[in-house]
Amino acid sequence: MDFLERIINLANKIKQQKDVIDTEEATKNAFVMPFIHNILGYDVFDPTEVKPEFICDIGTKKGEKIDYAIIKDNEIQVLIECKKIGESLNINHASQLFRYFHVTNARISILTNGQVYQFFTDLDAPNKMDEKPFLEFDLLNIEENLIPELKKITKSAFDIDSIINAAGELKYVSQIKKVMAAQLITPEEDFVKFFASRVYDGILTQKVKESFAILTKKATTQFLSDQVNERLKSAISNTAEKADETLEKSNEAHSDSEIVTTEEEREGFYIVKGIIRTVIDPSRISQRDTKSYFGILIDDNNRKPVCRLHLNRSQKYLGIIDADKNEIKHPINSIDDIYQYSEQLKETVSTYL
Known part of the structure; x- marks a missing residue:
């Protein structure tokens, strides 16, 4: 377990x-x-x-x-x-x-x-x-x-x-995060003044500040909604690509039936996911095990690889995919060494955003 x-x-x-x-x-x-x-x-x-x-x-x-x-x-x-x-x-x-x-x-x-x-x-x-x-x-x-x-x-x-x-x-x-969540529900005066002073040229009277308190809450709510909609659009645009991969996956199914995902590979996946979820929605992070390596992808798309874990050998490697889609292998002694490459992993993910 x-x-x-x-x-x-x-x-x-x-x-x-x-x-x-x-x-x-x-x-x-x-x-x-x-x-x-x-x-x-x-x-x-x-x-x-x-x-x-x-x-x-x-x-x-x-x-x-x-x-x-x-x-x-x-x-x-x-x-x-x-x-x-x-x-x-x-x-x-x-x-x-x-x-x-x-x-x-x-x-x-x-x-x-x-x-x-x-x-x-x-x-x-x-x-x-x-x-x-x-x-x-x-x-x-x-x-x-x-x-x-x-x-x-x-x-x-x-x-x-x-x-x-x-x-x-x-x-x-x-x-x-807690402060941001509180401001989105009930914006404080300083939070409201921060935005109002950048978009309103007049004097910030008490009446104006009260008005902007409502506007600020509405704007932040709409901003979050827009972010969700953008992610939905991205998901829809990837549907066609995923359909193209379905046939490829089915052809691989027979050989994949012999693959066993180890606990170490699963833990490695959670470490990488914990690192890169700071720059991308965690629901877009997926895994794909193969006979030669354990892959971590964005949107379950072979065209968006993040890294590969080579753990079923005496010398373990973390293979990070660079901007040119080349795999750069880094020797590691244990999966905890993955944390040393946090910035490189985030850089790779940023190329898909």
């Missing part, structure tokens, strides 16, 4: 059982321990890996416990504080995480209610836990672009430097 399938299985369990879970302890047993064990890959029954009810006396605070401490390389790497399923998460729930964060070696802390997992580190000040998470993962609202980021925190891939390097971008992109 691959990483995504394990996530989906736990999500389905939460959907089925969350209404009958009414305590924090039941939440930990039913949802949090399976997350630690099956998703993050740490043995919850091995105290050298997962220490429940972790005690770390601080000054006059004696006997306080954190729900779980995750240990790797004989060092505490992750602290986890749990709340009951359905309970909203806020910074007030993380008081013990704040206290323990600066007296242990942990650089990652997690606040969860079994469904939503908020991941914190110390981007704002060294050795002091941030007040805002760099990653928030909701098992009942899975965002595919976050799956590669969650995978970095698993036991097999855990690399604190890699996690911290990615955390800054994750944190601020997430916060910017």
Whole structure:
């Protein structure tokens, strides 16, 4: 079972059982321990890996416990504080995480209610836990672009430097998206003035600003609608090309029946998808496995290749397609090395936009 399938299985369990879970302890047993064990890959029954009810006396605070401490390389790497399923998460729930964060070696802390997992580190000040998470993962609202980021925190891939390097971008992109979403619903005065001052030559009186508040909301709504329509037009224009490929695919069907897509290839696909979805609609990203390589395409179109994964050999390669449709092979040691070529992958995708 691959990483995504394990996530989906736990999500389905939460959907089925969350209404009958009414305590924090039941939440930990039913949802949090399976997350630690099956998703993050740490043995919850091995105290050298997962220490429940972790005690770390601080000054006059004696006997306080954190729900779980995750240990790797004989060092505490992750602290986890749990709340009951359905309970909203806020910074007030993380008081013990704040206290323990600066007296242990942990650089990652997690606040969860079994469904939503908020991941914190110390981007704002060294050795002091941030007040805002760099990653928030909701098992009942899975965002595919976050799956590669969650995978970095698993036991097999855990690399604190890699996690911290990615955390800054994750944190601020997430916060910017939330701000943008709020402005589209209820534009603030500064947001309205920004646009009004660029299209209106008169004085921005209170009446004018009130008028532009309505116009700004209408304009942003229409802009998003136009973007959707453009993508629909693109999809329609590609229909003819896909029809031409149908015959080609059917001719390949017999030989493809012998192809087995490996878990590593699937994980590689999700890594590439997570990278390039920042520049293209993720619904346009597709995969096609062959006997000699695993291909990643745009619009499921052979004429729009992004890269090829050559993983079924002793020396693995990431083959990136350049603007002239030539494949440039880059040797990699593991699929995590794909992140090193993020910009090249995005450049390739940009040629199809």
